[in-house]
Amino acid sequence: MKTCAMTGIALSIGLILSGCQSSQSRAQQLATICADPNNRAPKSGYWSECQTLYPSTPQQLQRAYRLGAPGGN
Numbered sequence: 001m002k003t004c005a006m007t008g009i010a011l012s013i014g015l016i017l018s019g020c021q022s023s024q025s026r027a028q029q030l031a032t033i034c035a036d037p038n039n040r041a042p043k044s045g046y047w048s049e050c051q052t053l054y055p056s057t058p059q060q061l062q063r064a065y066r067l068g069a070p071g072g073n
Helices: 002-019 023-034 058-067
Strands: none
């Protein structure tokens, strides 16, 4: 019984640690994703995240608002 519990705890810790990601690796992944102009489109799921790397001009933001893009922070 203890072996099973210890195995479960070890697996849980492994899953938690594998979910941690450095900000540098996240920025690299985001740069790769945002390199595709389709991901920077207003209706894209990555639109608000890509705004951090490729900020829009005020005119682009107005157009995106009219198109119903998700709001940024």
